């Protein structure tokens with residue numbers, strides 16, 4: 001009886017230690033691949049010594065925070081301002097409990113992985129600012145549901161900002177200043193981002209910046225809405241025009257030819273005003 005009890009205790013303990021070491025082995029492997037993926041000219045990561053199997057040893061590494069100091073489970077990685085070169089570290093997906101990643105102020109280049117939401121599922125703070133990242137802002141960032149802080153300023157990012165980022169209901173800080181971005185900015189509720197967050201990009205538009213040209217809107221996926229807005233504008237113009245026509249004095253109605261041009265102009269003007277009003 002006592003033996004059976006002890007035996008089941010041993011089995012239970014070994015099961016829990018297997019699952020624990022599986023999770024923490026992933027995190028160790030994660031940091032190993034990150035270290036390997038960076039060119040580290042100043043040797044900051046040389047202190048990451050993996051020849052020590054004490055539980056929690058990675059928690060003492062420079063730039064690494066753990067959930068508990070005696071458990072190899074990484075909470076944050078902060079490798080700012082270390083002169084690191086290389087690409088976005090793909091091995092980060094094996095730090096499965098990571099909530100914060102700060103790689104700012106380095107010389108990292110190449111794209112931000114398109115499937116970043118799978119790699120950083122629980123990330124609340126992502127700071128890739130002041131690097132040399134290029135390519136587009138991945139649409140999948142809109143699936144990083146827990147994001148509070150997204151800092152991408154001072155890079156070489158191109159293309160449009162995914163408008164789906166408005167889904168990020170917890171986002172407080174969003175900055176994409178000093179990139180090469182174009183097109184409309186996401187309509188964040190409660191103006192999460194001020195104009196400063198968009199400064200020095202060649203072609204961004206929409207509140208809080210200048211409103212977008214109507215033509216540009218039409219060619220995008222929101223074209224139906226823009227077309228409807230323009231349509232409503234034209235309709236309003238026609239109604240206003242007819243009303244003006246019927247309520248205007250007889251004398252004016254007689255002058256058909258000069259008035260024709262004037263109506264056309266006023267319809268064009270009204271359409272422009274209405275369309276840009278509805279865009280906001």
Ligand SMILES: *[C@@H]1O[C@H](CO)[C@@H](O)[C@H](O)[C@H]1NC(C)=O
Pocket residue numbers: 052053054056057060
């Ligand atoms: C291993 O790491 C632990 C915790 O950081 C430390 O106390 C210990 O001295 C290290 N052992 C060796 C051999 O480096």
Ligand SMILES: *[C@@H]1O[C@H](CO)[C@@H](O)[C@H](O)[C@H]1NC(C)=O
Pocket residue numbers: 026029033090091092093094
């Ligand atoms: C994550 O870890 C698994 C094994 O633990 C490995 O096969 C995989 O390649 C790792 N992912 C990356 C991107 O390094």
Ligand SMILES: *[C@@H]1O[C@H](CO)[C@@H](O)[C@H](O)[C@H]1NC(C)=O
Pocket residue numbers: 107109132134156
């Ligand atoms: C930044 O990336 C571009 C290519 O996108 C490259 O030509 C340039 O040399 C890089 N700058 C630095 C400082 O590495």
Ligand SMILES: *[C@@H]1O[C@H](CO)[C@@H](O)[C@H](O)[C@H]1NC(C)=O
Pocket residue numbers: 117139140141143
């Ligand atoms: C976001 O998540 C949804 C639901 O899991 C999925 O269908 C969609 O493909 C994801 N989008 C991206 C860009 O990863």
Ligand SMILES: *[C@@H]1O[C@H](CO)[C@@H](O)[C@H](O)[C@H]1NC(C)=O
Pocket residue numbers: 189190
């Ligand atoms: C955003 O605005 C909505 C409605 O105006 C409000 O209910 C919500 O609390 C605001 N959120 C924040 C974070 O200010």
